[in-house]
Amino acid sequence: MNMRMVLLAAALAGAVLAGGCISSAPQEVEFDDGIYTVKSHSLTLRQHVRLTRRTVDFNKNGFLQAQIEAVNLGRKDVQFQYRFRWLNEQKMLIPAATAIWKPVSVGARSTEYFTSTAPTTDARDFFMEVRFVHDSTRW
Amino acid sequence: MKQLPMGLIAVLCVLALAGCVTPPRGDYVPTSEPGISSTAPRPHDVRLAVTEIVDSMFNEWDFASQAAGKMPYIAFSGIENQTPYNWNQDEIVxxxxxxxxxTGKATFSNATDPNRRGGRSGQLYRQIDFQDPDNEYVDQSTAVKKGGIQGADYELFGRIYTYEELRSGRITEANYVIEMTLSSLRTGGTVWKKMVPIRKNVRR
Structure with a gap:
């Protein structure tokens, strides 16, 4: 009985360990009709990276371009991943081969710009997803 | 005896929580760093590079055809791999x-692969030949006539090169550059070009 409990506890701890270190839940910041919608926490990610400005424009080919300005308020570099997702006029997600997570490191007390171009000319809106991940240090 | 499993459970739980709280022990990764799993090119490196290439193409090339009212046609003519690694060039393209x-603004020609007489699929010209007027199996009112294949306006080609890997302590640095060029077949001039550097710091 005791051995069973030990094995169960070890399995549980292993699952928690693996799950906690592989990835974190995504944090999303959405912009719709002039209003920021933050799905978790605030516009300041992890209390260090503040998203300060959002710029949108159509380029000469009719593709929507988006830029997010972020400032690292902390005294340490912050690493995370981001990706842009695009929505058409009906707010339907536009699939894109290039919608992949990109790693980024924002230097201490510095400003970084995240830019992306819509995959089609149908895109009318976007949102940027951010997630914090780190490689496991257990080998 | 009963205390042993509970103590072990407590220790394991503490270890589990510590694992989630411990900050990453990674090195500084520059903004353009794609992937840190291996010095060899990985699929994620390719995807990140392609993202930059496509972004650049959509912003800097004007999607113009050289014939009025025609969608621009692009012929892919190969990527020269100057690295010792096996890059899947077909995946990049x-x-x-x-x-x-x-995007619906341009397309690729499947008729111009110089290594296959049947186009990129190997069947293009055979399919057209099959629909010849003397083939009694084909309804000629639906048959494709020869002479309809559109010539390409542009040629897309590229190359990948690398630098010698550098080892410093437990860190190995690898560098690659993917270079893509779009050339006008009418004038031979470059209409768009993008060079994407890939730098990877891999801890051994």
Whole structure:
């Protein structure tokens, strides 16, 4: 009985360990009709990276371009991943081969710009997803 | 005896929580760093590079055809691999082609692969030959006539090169550059070009 409990506890701890270190839940910041919608926490990610400005424009080919300005308020570099997702006029997600997570490191007390171009000319809106991940240090 | 499992459970739980709280022990990764799993090119490196290439193409090339009212046609003529690694060139072009075709603003020619007499699929010309007027199996009112294949306006080609890997302590640094060029077949001039550097710091 005791051995069973030990094995169960070890399995549980292993699952928690693996799950906690592989990835974190995504944090999303959405912009719709002039209003920021933050799905978790605030516009300041992890209390260090503040998203300060959002710029949108159509380029000469009719593709929507988006830029997010972020400032690292902390005294340490912050690493995370981001990706842009695009929505058409009906707010339907536009699939894109290039919608992949990109790693980024924002230097201490510095400003970084995240830019992306819509995959089609149908895109009318976007949102940027951010997630914090780190490689496991257990080998 | 009963205390042993509970103590072990407590220790394991503390270890589990500590694992989640411990900050990453990673090195500084520059903004353009794609992937840190291996010094060899990985699929994620390719996807990140292609993303930059497509972004650049959509912003800097004007999607113009050289014939009025015609969608621009692009012929892919190969990527020269100057690295010791096996890069899947078809994958690189596949991602670019998918992205470009999805825009509806340009397309790729499947008729111009110089290594296959049947086009990129190997069947293009055979399919057209099959529909010849003397083939009694084909309804000639639906048959494709010869002479309809559109010539390409542009040629897309590229090369990949690398630098010698550098080892410093437990860190190995690898550098690659993917270079893509779009050339006008009418004038031979470059209409768009993008060079994407890939730098990877891999801890041994």
């Amino acid at each position: 596949g991602w670019i082609e998918e992205s470009v075709v999805r």
